[in-house]
Amino acid sequence: MQSLSPNLPPDTQREMLRRMLTIRRFEERASADYLAGKIYGVVHCYIGEEAVAVGVCSALDRGDRIISTHRGHGHCIAKGADLNRMMAELYGRQTGYCKGKGGSMHIADFGIGMLGANGIVAGGIAIVTGAGLAAQMEGKGCVAVSFFGDGASNAGPFHECLNIAATWKLPMLYICENNMYAANTAAAATHALSDVAARAAGYGIPGVVVDGNDIFAVYQAANRAADRARSGGGPTLIECKTYRQRAHTERRGQPDPRDPAEIEAWKGKDPIARLERQLREQGHLDNTGMEAMEREVMAALEAAVAFAEASPFPTPEQAAEDAFAA
Amino acid sequence: MQSLSPNLPPDTQREMLRRMLTIRRFEERASADYLAGKIYGVVHCYIGEEAVAVGVCSALDRGDRIISTHRGHGHCIAKGADLNRMMAELYGRQTGYCKGKGGSMHIADFGIGMLGANGIVAGGIAIVTGAGLAAQMEGKGCVAVSFFGDGASNAGPFHECLNIAATWKLPMLYICENNMYAANTAAAATHALSDVAARAAGYGIPGVVVDGNDIFAVYQAANRAADRARSGGGPTLIECKTYRQRAHTERRGQPDPRDPAEIEAWKGKDPIARLERQLREQGHLDNTGMEAMEREVMAALEAAVAFAEASPFPTPEQAAEDAFAA
Amino acid sequence: MRELTYNEAAVEAVAEEMRRDPKIFYMSTDALPPLLKEFGPERIRATPITEAALTGMAIGAAGCGFRPIVDWRQVTFCFVAMDQIVNQAAKIHYMFGGQVTFPILYRAAVGGGGQVAAQHSQSPYSMFMNVAGLKMFLPSTPYDIKGLLKTAIRDNNPVISFESSRLMTRKGPVPEEDYAIPFGKADIKREGSDVTVVALAWLVHEALAAAEELATEGISVEVIDPRSLVPLDAETIRNSVQKTGRLVIADEAGPTAGFSAEVAAVATEDGATFARLQAPVKRVCALQVPIPYSPILESHVFPDRKRILAGIREALEGCSPRQQTAR
Amino acid sequence: MRELTYNEAAVEAVAEEMRRDPKIFYMSTDALPPLLKEFGPERIRATPITEAALTGMAIGAAGCGFRPIVDWRQVTFCFVAMDQIVNQAAKIHYMFGGQVTFPILYRAAVGGGGQVAAQHSQSPYSMFMNVAGLKMFLPSTPYDIKGLLKTAIRDNNPVISFESSRLMTRKGPVPEEDYAIPFGKADIKREGSDVTVVALAWLVHEALAAAEELATEGISVEVIDPRSLVPLDAETIRNSVQKTGRLVIADEAGPTAGFSAEVAAVATEDGATFARLQAPVKRVCALQVPIPYSPILESHVFPDRKRILAGIREALEGCSPRQQTAR
Numbered sequence A, B: 001m002q003s004l005s006p007n008l009p010p011d012t013q014r015e016m017l018r019r020m021l022t023i024r025r026f027e028e029r030a031s032a033d034y035l036a037g038k039i040y041g042v043v044h045c046y047i048g049e050e051a052v053a054v055g056v057c058s059a060l061d062r063g064d065r066i067i068s069t070h071r072g073h074g075h076c077i078a079k080g081a082d083l084n085r086m087m088a089e090l091y092g093r094q095t096g097y098c099k100g101k102g103g104s105m106h107i108a109d110f111g112i113g114m115l116g117a118n119g120i121v122a123g124g125i126a127i128v129t130g131a132g133l134a135a136q137m138e139g140k141g142c143v144a145v146s147f148f149g150d151g152a153s154n155a156g157p158f159h160e161c162l163n164i165a166a167t168w169k170l171p172m173l174y175i176c177e178n179n180m181y182a183a184n185t186a187a188a189a190t191h192a193l194s195d196v197a198a199r200a201a202g203y204g205i206p207g208v209v210v211d212g213n214d215i216f217a218v219y220q221a222a223n224r225a226a227d228r229a230r231s232g233g234g235p236t237l238i239e240c241k242t243y244r245q246r247a248h249t250e251r252r253g254q255p256d257p258r259d260p261a262e263i264e265a266w267k268g269k270d271p272i273a274r275l276e277r278q279l280r281e282q283g284h285l286d287n288t289g290m291e292a293m294e295r296e297v298m299a300a301l302e303a304a305v306a307f308a309e310a311s312p313f314p315t316p317e318q319a320a321e322d323a324f325a326a
Numbered sequence C, D: 001m002r003e004l005t006y007n008e009a010a011v012e013a014v015a016e017e018m019r020r021d022p023k024i025f026y027m028s029t030d031a032l033p034p035l036l037k038e039f040g041p042e043r044i045r046a047t048p049i050t051e052a053a054l055t056g057m058a059i060g061a062a063g064c065g066f067r068p069i070v071d072w073r074q075v076t077f078c079f080v081a082m083d084q085i086v087n088q089a090a091k092i093h094y095m096f097g098g099q100v101t102f103p104i105l106y107r108a109a110v111g112g113g114g115q116v117a118a119q120h121s122q123s124p125y126s127m128f129m130n131v132a133g134l135k136m137f138l139p140s141t142p143y144d145i146k147g148l149l150k151t152a153i154r155d156n157n158p159v160i161s162f163e164s165s166r167l168m169t170r171k172g173p174v175p176e177e178d179y180a181i182p183f184g185k186a187d188i189k190r191e192g193s194d195v196t197v198v199a200l201a202w203l204v205h206e207a208l209a210a211a212e213e214l215a216t217e218g219i220s221v222e223v224i225d226p227r228s229l230v231p232l233d234a235e236t237i238r239n240s241v242q243k244t245g246r247l248v249i250a251d252e253a254g255p256t257a258g259f260s261a262e263v264a265a266v267a268t269e270d271g272a273t274f275a276r277l278q279a280p281v282k283r284v285c286a287l288q289v290p291i292p293y294s295p296i297l298e299s300h301v302f303p304d305r306k307r308i309l310a311g312i313r314e315a316l317e318g319c320s321p322r323q324q325t326a327r
């Protein structure tokens, strides 16, 4: 069951669909280019979980800040990152967000409040809690959002930061993306309870479980939490139940140990198809509109790839730059 | 209100009093000798909290294992450590438990299942959880006990280990000694909730709050938790509300920032006086018995000091030994 | 002799020891499939992502008579466990006066070359060398890793096995019979008389390639692989430098306060070695920066056979005559 | 000039900078009373015992325009925060391509001498030197700590202030006027011509005492205090060794892959310096063991003026004639 679309103008709802679609197409392309050897290192795809990033970020303002994980493309795009500079970064070019120094696991855009992907599980939670403290000290009503996985929720920083945020009433949203697996290990084997959100009670803060493939459910929970945070009510833990449709990382010939039937079942709950269906049902989207959206998304993506390909690689000497700021 | 004494023979109850008294007198002496320059480094006294260590350890068997904190004398004595070797260690002698290498913060006796005091807040929780795993793998029905403070309960290892123990159903007792302060910082300023035990629910394990100055309340909670653990039911978190009657560390001229009225009020709830009163009321102890006990405790303590003083200091060259085992 | 990859040799060492000793068990954030299949989930434990807890739990289990192995996987992930490594594992035997032993093996993949950027391309073994109370090694061949892992698993101390990511799929001969390689014995991977190159892991192979090339010019390079970092075989290094008079150190890590600095010190603080040293010590290391992602940047940061070659040539030039006179 | 203790000078540096810049705030597991009194609990924050969280929160707050100070207190406690130090703080500016700065000061007391045993008596600064992306210093006087802390607080990078426990109550002149000491500038604490002693923190004073004693024998010792460890003033060290021809390094830490090894390498890899070096490099360091509790054991582990003296004499003997000929 889809939760009802909230008080959002149809334009906004279509924009949410567009963002999700942009993430999906961006990663499909990134995966293909990775396998083609144009993108290096490691690529973790967010495909299937787009409603979480877009649902949460739709509740945020530009001055709000987020942090991401090793699976960061979705959060970047949802917060409004520039596709050109993202793709250029994956291509290892000078024009990339990190001048080619970061790659997929480290894309950041502090200008839009995206404090970076992070290769360490739970590594970002404390950093963004510092951004929440900064927001509180600035006193402008901004919030900070920590995205992290079910795996990360077992790590020390989760506990330390939730307690600090609860005690200091920091304007924080802790978004657990429970996709049921940490790499190849099932959450059921590493969590005593199936709901991470149950841990919120130990800090005296709200703990909410939502269907993470239902963008409006995510949006509404995030919105409530953001309101609460902005008005001094402190942090909220939101657990979004979702699923990644692809393997943990893109790699040729890497077996996915999960049950194929489980994967198929979750593909049936695809968050993008779901929103598309709903918008069509409500008369906010028709074939023409959908085709136009696909075309526009693909055009932006092609432009990003073209930008990346036309951009120069860094010079070897640039490796020695940026270790320290001036 | 004192909880009723459980089904324990009077002898056992008197032995519990004796252990608490031994801790008290041991530390009074250690403090005096520290200020006299015969004991070095730093000494953290457990005075006022004796019912926790003795109550819990009275529910344990010799094969059960415990770990302690920087405030370790009480746990050592409660688990049955030898006063001579303890005092010799404080005196920095060859005959000490650690051959003079450890001092107050590192007394251990693996032979009796005391896995050591530990100078790092929350540093022992993972180590003793490993002992719990060992107990489970050994399959002899033994348990492992982690003592730690309210301060430690905010640190990452608390969370990581409770979750692992809950998930793997390890035979563990997690004993939070909530003495309301971490050094000079009040627990109220660092915990969102006043009960650490509330966190247990997030792992699906029992979380129990007991009056930590009531030795039978502690004993009964520990006994129930140990039974549960021995029969495969997994860990329990027990929070003992207590108070340290002395400053965080023994140091001349160090101000104690706590409210003197608060300190006095808690001295009125002294766990040793309380048990003594109860044993007297129940006719299990009279003046003669109490005086004899005091005499015996003091005699053992004097013997320990004499042993320590008669023991040789290590030779300088022994500093190079023990970095590696053979 | 049959050939195994570096990784296969490592897994075989673990499996053989686990068959021999039921007290050994294994913890890691993902279970290694071949080991899981043979030993089951009780002895090959997939855990939550809590390297700090695992590292500490190993200490407790070891103190209770088990012989745990904790696979940190990437060395990067062990930094969350650093308190348990530095404050607990390294010191516990000493500070408890040696009353009980703590036989633990920690495994960690190190090095770069995979374009996985700063966090996932680290070679921080020198940080651990600086900590008293830990043994550690970094092998360069399948033969060495198997023999050193066996020694490590049988050792009664915490030992860290640093394993080169670049070498995981590299093959080499590994005998079927049981063998162990003692700690503190460097291996002279190639004998030579003109210059000593002390190299680690992947750079052993790069140094051998450089040596091969220089041989065609009549320059004889000795390549020493220390294999174990703690204990370090200072004697073999010093003897070699006393013979050749020249020392080049090749390390995939940055130089500062690193393995390469230690080898330089070990050579130059020894009277007999210093007296025969004809040229400044030469460190051929990574640039002292985090490791970047883009391939052009990344390969510029790391040393390779070319830089080793250049380093050797520099060492062969030695001091300029004027300076030699000034001595 | 007025005199302050090392600790007072440090607190004064922090207070003066906090008055100047409202973006500075301070986090620690106990609030420092004098700072708390002046700046209140919003800017002087007493926190839960979660050094990992604090260390990371400082990164986030810095990236948002604040200038946080995190006081780890004992360096020992920062090992729980090592992931945030090594994987995050050290690398974040680089791996994000320099798009934003992270001005952070971390403070940590180091060293032994208080009979507080292995965990509480550590000098692990060399581990941090090995990590690319961190600046750090270790002052020996009230004057230096104040000037270096000011530079650190004004720097736009993560900087670690290592502070010597043994020197906390030691007094020295500190001017009233504002001043800052740049990183990378060693201080020649005493000029001399026969031997160079590079020493850190407390051992600067021990080296000066040794130098005083040797002066009575007509031996002229130059004592160099590098002050900042990263960047390290290699030039001043090399120039001194080129002048004296002899190098002794005194460090309260163990030698292995440590600061002392780095200084040995910095001297012996430089052609001009190596050419003038007359004797093996001498490291005067702690024994490479955890630090024991009992005073007799503890004082045996640490180097002191006596051992520095012996080290200097050894360096003055230099190579035996036979070996010098063999060169």
Ligand SMILES: Cc1ncc(C[n+]2csc(CCOP(=O)(O)OP(=O)(O)O)c2C)c(N)n1
Pocket (backbone or CB within 6 Å): A069, A070, A071, A119, A120, A121, A148, A149, A150, A151, A152, A153, A177, A179, A181, A182, A183, A248, C029, C049, C051, C077, C080
């Ligand atoms: C501290 C740490 N340990 C291990 C890893 C290796 N690792 C990378 S992603 C991952 C699984 C993360 O699971 P989860 O937090 O649920 O995020 P998901 O990948 O499912 O989005 C692991 C174990 C790591 N990056 N950091």
Ligand SMILES: Cc1ncc(C[n+]2csc(CCOP(=O)(O)OP(=O)(O)O)c2C)c(N)n1
Pocket (backbone or CB within 6 Å): B069, B070, B071, B119, B120, B121, B148, B149, B150, B151, B152, B153, B177, B179, B181, B182, B183, B248, D029, D049, D051, D077, D080
């Ligand atoms: C990781 C770490 N941080 C800081 C300290 C310094 N320290 C020693 S004891 C202590 C307070 C501990 O409080 P709590 O856990 O409540 O135990 P209590 O002293 O009250 O028994 C602190 C902060 C430490 N030992 N370890």
Ligand SMILES: [Mg+2]
Pocket (backbone or CB within 6 Å): A149, A150, A151, A177, A178, A179, A180, A181, A182, A183
């Ligand atoms: Mg997951």
Ligand SMILES: [Mg+2]
Pocket (backbone or CB within 6 Å): B149, B150, B151, B177, B178, B179, B180, B181, B182, B183
């Ligand atoms: Mg407490």
